Amino acid sequence: MPRSARTTSLPLRLETSDRPLRHRIADAVVAALREGRLRPGDPLPSTRVLAAELEISRGPVVAAYDELAAAGFIETRPGSGAAVAPRADRAARAGATSSVEPMAPCPTDPVPTTPSWPVRRETRFDLRPGRPDVGFLDQAAWRRAWRQAASQAPTTDISHGPRHTRLREVLADHIRRSRGIAVAADDLLITPGVSATLQALPAALGLVGRTVAVEDPGYAEAWTAFSDTGSRIRPLPVDDDGLDPSMLRRGDAAVYVTPSHQYPLGARMPVARRTALLEWARASNGLVLEDDYDGEFRYDVSPLPALRSLEGADDHVLYIGTASKILVPTLRVSWLAPPTHLREAIRVELERRSLFVNEMTGEAVAEFIANGSLAAHHARASRTYAARRARLVAALARQLPGHRLSGVDAGLHLVLLLPDDVDDHEVSMTLLHHGVAVNPLSAYCVESVRRGLVIGYAGLPESQADAAVRALARGLA
Structure with missing residues (x-):
């Protein structure tokens, strides 16, 4: 990536809040991206220079740069410093952040937040x-689930991730009843959130260097994940029925879709297009990545079963579900139901990247589902x-x-x-x-x-x- 001369100044507006200083520095950089004051490829000052400019110690600046690099907003290379990563501005404008904000009950009165608008005002x-x-959320039931999880003896085998046997069992029953997918517990993989999972899929599925079709407009973190990990993305425009399978090519190795509730436009893919999507997958030996986004909530229409539930979908559809919308986003609990022949490759890649859900969280979610609270x-x-x-x-x-x-x-x-x-x-x-x-x-x-x-x-x-x-x-x- 071409770089200009190292900048010696980066005016940042640090918000006054109780958040750690490293988070506030990272938030200020993301805000600069969102507002267009920083763009992909722009070099950043050294941590020493920025610390001097902010009149703080160097440690929080180093931690902020590490946080931004881990989230994919900046790139750091030995000898050439740090620079804004490709598409970081798109991610910032889509609402991505470098750290998860603490969750709190939704108040009835206006509360102050941290706006991206330059003038500090309350976001009502x-x-x-x-x-x-x-x-x-039923706080008593939630606490009981976590107490039950805490009562379980933890395992000590660190050679692999937690097995989450009970969670996979109750999830298999849950998605069978709620989404029409007949899947065995052993067919499920538990992952720490959809975003992290998507980062691992290109390597696990052999999609590096190959073309993945994506919805346009669509889930920014999905096409960014595929692009950043070596896949070639091919955007396909969506209409009132979602993605049109007739636009897919035999050269497309995979397609990422949100058929239950297209993100963000909200279309519901009709049965004819779902069938056509499977026909494309069978004819071209392609893979359909079905993100069941918002599949749990429907109001004026009856829910359609998941694409994975259709006859013949088992070998061609990788189903992705999450607890983030129905429960709490900060849980970072999601699950995959991949075709059987791909499951081991995905499991190995998840383990290689240490993409695990911790044991206690898995037990708590399993209990919350099993006792009827979910x-x-x-x-x-x-x-x-x-x-x-x-x-x-x-x-x-x-x-x-x-x-x-x-x-x-x-x-x-x-x-x-x-x-x-x-x-x-x-x-x-x-x-x-x-x-x-x-x-x-x-x-x-x-x-x-x-x-x-x-x-x-x-x-x-x-x-x-x-x-x-x-x-x-x-x-x-």
């Missing part, structure tokens, strides 16, 4: 997607999210009647579509100035030109929907 409505409300929580969450979605959609129809919505029948977010000549990133910055945090749709695009606002409603109480939309309308005006 945090409507970014991917943030389920953990406030109505089913009760899902029913409660579905009712709550359905009511919040209905109130938000009604408020949008009243106050912004000229705007079309996408993805309203499922999931935890919707998209307010904007004309193609509108800069949705600028709009999102303006909205942040008005106290509303949303994501621009363009941040999820690879080559397509789609403009809009991705609005999460999981944490928006019904009583605040009208006020939130009024703030949205002011910002759009």
